[in-house]
Amino acid sequence: ICCRRAKLRLYLEQLKQLVPLGPESTRHTTLSLLKRAKMHIKKLEEQDRKAVNVKEQLQREHRYLKRRVEQLSVQGLERLRTDSMGSTISTDSEQEVDVDIEGMEFTPGKYTCRGTEIRGSSDTSDAVTLTVSDKPKPxxxxxxxxxxxxxxxxxxxxxxxxxxxxxxxxxxxxxxxxxxxxxxxxxxxxxxxxxxxxxxxxxxxxxxxxxxxxxxxxxxxxxxxxx
Missing domain, CATH: 2.60.40.10 (Immunoglobulins)
Structure with missing residues (x-):
């Protein structure tokens, strides 16, 4: 029994060092000390949650800034190509660009395209002939x-x-x-x-x-x- 009491006193003294009790720490009973420890644990948990939220917010901002830097880097190197209707298609390579013209009304005739960039424009392409037919009825x-x-x-x-x-x-x-x-x-x-x-x-x-x-x-x- 004496050993148990000695261990309990030792644990309580260690607990007093971990829990902020103020100048009247000597007046605290074992029950009040445990209550203070429980409140202190809750306060620490709340601080941990706030720290996690701040960390996640900083990570989101970091990812956003990283994407923006990548976009600005690409825009600094991109080329612009313009179709014959005046709409602009951008690309960062010299490969062919497919221009989606679905939903636009075109009349039959010949169409051309050319590419433009900051330094100037390319030559106009050879013309292609577009044939427009009525929607068929089977x-x-x-x-x-x-x-x-x-x-x-x-x-x-x-x-x-x-x-x-x-x-x-x-x-x-x-x-x-x-x-x-x-x-x-x-x-x-x-x-x-x-x-x-x-x-x-x-x-x-x-x-x-x-x-x-x-x-x-x-x-x-x-x-x-x-x-």
Whole structure:
């Protein structure tokens, strides 16, 4: 028991050295000393949380400043290229630049481009001819047009303009069937109107005129009257 009390007194003395108690430290009881220690621990934890937040904020600012320095370094070396419509595309290399003109209205004709930088402009490129066509409307055929439930029909979608189209077949329930060849064989269970559409890249054609497929039940019931 004496050893335990001696150890306890030693621990309390060490605790007094760690916890700020003020000038009246000799009047503190063991319970009040433990309460003060608990409050001091909470204060230290709060200081740690604030220090972590400050550190994270400094790290974010460091990353932002690093990105800005990199951007300014690139801008100091970049070249400017201008398309024939007057919009500017920037690049930091001498490789080709793809100018995205989707969504802009162009008229048929010849187009050129040239590059510009601080020291001057390049020569104008050779002209390329742009042909602008109306959005195509495919034609749809079906064979056969009248079948029994569970039979198959062959749908053919045709676009009389260039190649490279993917075809979309729309069922009466608006389900989509895709095919690259333009011919699709499907099993039908209900009749209705079918349409098709052609797609190439991000561009789609008009829908075709609808074509009707008639589906009849395979089972024919006859009614007989017995006399």
């Amino acid at each position: 034609s749809l055929t079906v064979q056969p047009s009248s079948v029994f439930t569970g039979d198959s029909v062959t749908l053919t979608c045709d676009v009389n303009q260039s190649t490279g189209w993917e075809f979309i077949f729309l069922t009466p329930s608006q389900h989509r069937n895709y095919d690259a060849s333009g011919t699709k064989t499907i099993t039908v269970s209900t009749g209705g109107q079918y349409r098709c559409r052609a797609r190439r890249g991000n561009y789609e054609s008009h829908d075709s005129d609808p074509i009707t497929v008639t589906v009849e039940s395979k089972y024919i019931y006859s009614h007989y009257t017995l006399f």
